[in-house]
Amino acid sequence: MSAGIPPASAPGPQPAGRRELPILTTTAAAPTCGARLVHDFTPDLIDVGAHHLCPGCGEPIAMRSMVEQVQELDQVAKAIAVFGIGCYTAYSNNLDIEVLQALHGRAPSLATGVKRCRPDTLVFTVQGDGDMVNEGLQEVLHTAARGESVTCFMLNNGVFGETGGHMTATTVLGQRTKNTLGGRDAAEHGYPIRLADLIAQLDGAAYVARGAVDDIVNITRTARMIKNAFRTQLRGEGFSFVEILTMCPTGWFVDTAAAPEYLATTHAATHTLGVLKDRRTSA
Amino acid sequence: MKTTGPRPPVLPGSAAIGEAMIAAGCRFFAGYPMTPFTEVLEHMAARLPEVGGVCVNAESELEAVGMAWGAAATGTPAATGSTGQGLSLMQESLAEIVYARLPLVVLNMARAQGDYFQATRGGGHGDYRHLVLAPCDVREAVELTQYAFHLAEFWRSPVLVMGDYYLAHTHVSVDVRPRDFGPLPARDWALDGSTGGTGAAKLVSPLSDRKQRHAGDRTDASYDLAEFYTRHGGAMERMVAETEPRAETGFLADAEVVVVAYGTPALYVRQAVRDLREQGLRVGYVRPITLVPFPSEIVRAAASGARVVAVYENSGGQMVDDVRLAVLGAAPVRFIGRLSLDSSGFGIAPDLEVGAMRRRIEAAFGPAGDASAWTPQAHGRSAGGARRAADPR
Numbered sequence A: 001m002s003a004g005i006p007p008a009s010a011p012g013p014q015p016a017g018r019r020e021l022p023i024l025t026t027t028a029a030a031p032t033c034g035a036r037l038v039h040d041f042t043p044d045l046i047d048v049g050a051h052h053l054c055p056g057c058g059e060p061i062a063m064r065s066m067v068e069q070v071q072e073l074d075q076v077a078k079a080i081a082v083f084g085i086g087c088y089t090a091y092s093n094n095l096d097i098e099v100l101q102a103l104h105g106r107a108p109s110l111a112t113g114v115k116r117c118r119p120d121t122l123v124f125t126v127q128g129d130g131d132m133v134n135e136g137l138q139e140v141l142h143t144a145a146r147g148e149s150v151t152c153f154m155l156n157n158g159v160f161g162e163t164g165g166h167m168t169a170t171t172v173l174g175q176r177t178k179n180t181l182g183g184r185d186a187a188e189h190g191y192p193i194r195l196a197d198l199i200a201q202l203d204g205a206a207y208v209a210r211g212a213v214d215d216i217v218n219i220t221r222t223a224r225m226i227k228n229a230f231r232t233q234l235r236g237e238g239f240s241f242v243e244i245l246t247m248c249p250t251g252w253f254v255d256t257a258a259a260p261e262y263l264a265t266t267h268a269a270t271h272t273l274g275v276l277k278d279r280r281t282s283a
Numbered sequence B: 001m002k003t004t005g006p007r008p009p010v011l012p013g014s015a016a017i018g019e020a021m022i023a024a025g026c027r028f029f030a031g032y033p034m035t036p037f038t039e040v041l042e043h044m045a046a047r048l049p050e051v052g053g054v055c056v057n058a059e060s061e062l063e064a065v066g067m068a069w070g071a072a073a074t075g076t077p078a079a080t081g082s083t084g085q086g087l088s089l090m091q092e093s094l095a096e097i098v099y100a101r102l103p104l105v106v107l108n109m110a111r112a113q114g115d116y117f118q119a120t121r122g123g124g125h126g127d128y129r130h131l132v133l134a135p136c137d138v139r140e141a142v143e144l145t146q147y148a149f150h151l152a153e154f155w156r157s158p159v160l161v162m163g164d165y166y167l168a169h170t171h172v173s174v175d176v177r178p179r180d181f182g183p184l185p186a187r188d189w190a191l192d193g194s195t196g197g198t199g200a201a202k203l204v205s206p207l208s209d210r211k212q213r214h215a216g217d218r219t220d221a222s223y224d225l226a227e228f229y230t231r232h233g234g235a236m237e238r239m240v241a242e243t244e245p246r247a248e249t250g251f252l253a254d255a256e257v258v259v260v261a262y263g264t265p266a267l268y269v270r271q272a273v274r275d276l277r278e279q280g281l282r283v284g285y286v287r288p289i290t291l292v293p294f295p296s297e298i299v300r301a302a303a304s305g306a307r308v309v310a311v312y313e314n315s316g317g318q319m320v321d322d323v324r325l326a327v328l329g330a331a332p333v334r335f336i337g338r339l340s341l342d343s344s345g346f347g348i349a350p351d352l353e354v355g356a357m358r359r360r361i362e363a364a365f366g367p368a369g370d371a372s373a374w375t376p377q378a379h380g381r382s383a384g385g386a387r388r389a390a391d392p393r
């Protein structure tokens, strides 16, 4: 999208402190810019612009990036997304690609069944940290170890966002959640699991990366990781995995505007960003 | 089915069930070893690749049912299964697969008959039902396994087939050729990716069967579970109401005592009833073949002229509840079974012996209320083989 929405009027700068409505200047001249639907700003593959996710949430950014990469790789009519259960589940009935909804934690096995029966499809899971690391850790580990030709995405915000901000297995030390009010304490709550690091150890995993959506640089890098993960699958080179750190201002109890900074200084300090493994024969 | 030509092959029940699945079109199977389900898994692992199918040795029953769920979503006839405990692990998924409206055949190669509640009530969550079939021998297992694939596909629902150690290990000559149960609806719901980008990409979900943009006027970004569950509940009710309840019956016309039993133990009940008839006892039997829907009408009709309805199960008594609900007080219902296991617990039951079964059935002729006080001797009958006092509990 090249230009933003043009202002409806040009009332000029208002004196500080005044809160009156601007007086619209109407002219008979043709508009300088054609009318646009909100839909124009929604990625093609997201059906309905409206969603119930919080302002400042990182998950829609990650979701958008996934579907854009599906489109860029020309896999729209071949893709099957398998969704876990978390806030991102809002998108499972909202995409114009085929979707299979799984139970909490179980998406990698469903993806396995799909891919084994339809080897020509591009199969990926969309799961959260609660879904993938807490509820279904063995699912993703076994799927990776099997070298299953699927891609798993983990939206890691370090909380159960959906239930209202509770500790997950990736919550970083010191992080306050609804059930670690004094901050996650290793002595009481144990240590966070760095899932991408764990998966990178498995021989079946061909491509493993950890990105984030806290700023434009990371969003761009993450988009590339997503594309590389899909390419790994399309070339039949093994299991591919991208963990994406996402903002959850609501579950972190921080201001919306402060969430990206919180992600960078807190979460990314434990869950280090970068490509952890790239065994692709041709990059 | 009439067979012509050479005798059908002699197979162990596990292989016969496997061949029946393949004959019914099954091309995906996933499982985790547990006796006596293991034997079926071994057969599928060897045979499915030969017919272009896939068998995955899942890392647990959780993965097994998940993989089968994914396979089913692509329209591939799929099956999984286990033995009691493994089925327990699968319950969350089975409940959701019912809601996702996917065909799936699930085997419970059970140990004894303590899984009746698990099978018919379900250990899973929510307001769900699925069909349950209970063969009594290998030939019927071959028939019902194929029928299960038909029903699963017809109703787009999981169908559970109950088996056991006897079914898995009995060797019989059995015709495993495909059966035809009639036409099936198109699999237009199945995922293959191709509807992406059309504005109507498919959704297979236990939360909804349509995407937002197709939910009428609503452009709201959420699921309407109340609407979906209600509509889906109606489809489930229809499935249970319109599937023909099946039962085998024998000697009911003048039966004073009607014995109800299902699965392998019903074979022993049937023979014991025949023996007792020869001795002049007015006894008959009902063998439910569909456990869901339960053949309540057949049981009720059988009970209408009976003095006692006796239920044998190799468990502490579970189906007896359904018999009571079917009989609705028309006759007293007496439980004459008990849990009978070998030391391994695999399910070779000392009580599965015709003489023992005869004694249990004879006990049901005793005075109501205190069956245990009754013995063939005290009752003045020369019960064949009554070497010890009957022990109905």
Ligand SMILES: Cc1ncc(C[n+]2csc(CCOP(=O)(O)OP(=O)(O)O)c2C)c(N)n1
Pocket (backbone or CB within 6 Å): A059, A084, A085, A086, A087, A088, A104, A127, A128, A129, A130, A131, A132, A155, A157, A159, A160, A161, A162, A163, A168
């Ligand atoms: C078996 C089961 N247990 C618990 C829940 C409740 N639940 C729904 S979403 C969720 C947490 C989701 O966390 P995550 O995957 O990190 O996603 P987020 O909401 O943070 O995006 C939980 C615990 C559930 N749906 N199923």
Ligand code: SF4
Pocket (backbone or CB within 6 Å): A052, A053, A054, A056, A057, A058, A059, A087, A157, A161, A162, A247, A248, A249, A250, A251
């Ligand atoms: S709770 Fe967190 S993850 Fe969920 S929508 Fe809100 S910001 Fe996003």
Ligand SMILES: [Mg+2]
Pocket (backbone or CB within 6 Å): A086, A128, A129, A130, A155, A156, A157, A158, A159, A160, A161, A168
């Ligand atoms: Mg989360």
